[in-house]
Amino acid sequence: MEVILADYLGFCYGVKRAIGVAHDNASEDGTASTLGPIIHNPQMVEQLEKEGVGCVSSLDELESGTVIIRSHGVGPAVYNEAKAKGLNVVDATCPHVRNAQMSAKSLVEDGYSVVIIGEPKHPEVKSILEWAGRNAVVLDTPEEAQAFPACGKLGIVCQTTFSGAAFREIAAELLDKAKDIKILRTICNATDQRQAAALKLAGEVDLMLVVGGKNSANTTRLAELCRKKCMTYHIETAAELQDEWFDKINKIGITAGASTPDWIIKEVYKQCQR
Numbered sequence: 001m002e003v004i005l006a007d008y009l010g011f012c013y014g015v016k017r018a019i020g021v022a023h024d025n026a027s028e029d030g031t032a033s034t035l036g037p038i039i040h041n042p043q044m045v046e047q048l049e050k051e052g053v054g055c056v057s058s059l060d061e062l063e064s065g066t067v068i069i070r071s072h073g074v075g076p077a078v079y080n081e082a083k084a085k086g087l088n089v090v091d092a093t094c095p096h097v098r099n100a101q102m103s104a105k106s107l108v109e110d111g112y113s114v115v116i117i118g119e120p121k122h123p124e125v126k127s128i129l130e131w132a133g134r135n136a137v138v139l140d141t142p143e144e145a146q147a148f149p150a151c152g153k154l155g156i157v158c159q160t161t162f163s164g165a166a167f168r169e170i171a172a173e174l175l176d177k178a179k180d181i182k183i184l185r186t187i188c189n190a191t192d193q194r195q196a197a198a199l200k201l202a203g204e205v206d207l208m209l210v211v212g213g214k215n216s217a218n219t220t221r222l223a224e225l226c227r228k229k230c231m232t233y234h235i236e237t238a239a240e241l242q243d244e245w246f247d248k249i250n251k252i253g254i255t256a257g258a259s260t261p262d263w264i265i266k267e268v269y270k271q272c273q274r
C-alpha cells in the first residue's frame with residue numbers, strides 16, 4: 001500500500017510560534033496558563049499541561065502569574081482585564097490574526113460598515129469582531145450576504161482560516177451593497193496551501209486520512225474538501241484507524257490541520273505502512 005503525505009500539512013507558522021511561546025513560559029510551579037486551549041488539539045494541550053502550562057477558560061480563574069494569549073487572539077477587553085488584575089500577559093496572537101483584527105478596527109475608524117466573513121462562533125472571529133468594536137457583523141453564507149442591507153461604505157475582512165472559495169462566493173454577493181467597498185483578503189496562506197495540497201492529493205488516492213482535533217475548524221474543513229474527491233476519515237490519532245477502512249485500498253493520502261503536532265502525523269503515517 002502506498003502512503004503519500006500532502007505537500008503542505010500540520011503546524012503552520014502561527015501555531016509553531018504559539019507553542020514555542022508556551023514552552024518558553026513553562027514553569028514547574030505551574031504559574032503560566034493559556035487562556036483557552038493554546039491550539040485546537042487535545043493531545044498538545046495535555047502535553048503542555050505535563051510541562052506546567054495550564055489552561056483556564058476565563059481570567060476569573062487567575063489571581064496572579066502569566067496568562068498566554070493563544071494564536072486565535074482575543075478582544076481588547078481581555079488585555080484590559082488582565083492588566084487590571086496585574087497578570088503578566090504574554091501575547092502569542094498570530095501576526096496574521098492580529099492583521100485581521102487591526103484591519104477591522106481601522107475600517108470602522110474610517111467610517112466603513114464592516115463585514116467579517118467567517119464562522120460566528122470561532123474564537124478568532126469573535127476577537128476580530130471585538131476589535132472592530134461597533135458597526136461590524138459576521139456573515140458565513142451567501143444567503144446572509146444577500147440579505148445584508150446596502151450602505152455607503154463597506155469594508156470586508158475574513159477569518160484567516162476561511163476557505164478561499166467560500167470567501168469569494170460570499171464577497172461576490174456584497175459587491176453591489178455599497179459604492180465604496182474595501183476588501184481586505186485576510187485569509188492566511190497556510191490555509192490555502194493546506195487546502196490546495198489536500199484537494200490535489202485527494203484526487204490522486206483511494207482514501208484520505210485527515211489528522212487533527214475534532215474541535216479544529218481548519219482540520220474539519222480539510223476533511224470536508226477531501227470528501228468531495230474520495231473516501232475520507234477525520235481522525236485525531238492513530239488509535240482511531242480501523243482495519244476495514246483499508247480493504248481494497250491501494251493508495252492512501254494523509255493531510256493534517258494547522259494545529260496537528262508532527263508526532264501524531266508520524267504515528268498515523270507509520271501505522272498505515274502495512
Ligand code: SF4
Pocket residue numbers: 012013014015071094095096097160161188189190191258
Ligand atoms: S493558520 Fe495562518 S493565521 Fe492561523 S495561526 Fe496559522 S499562520 Fe496564523
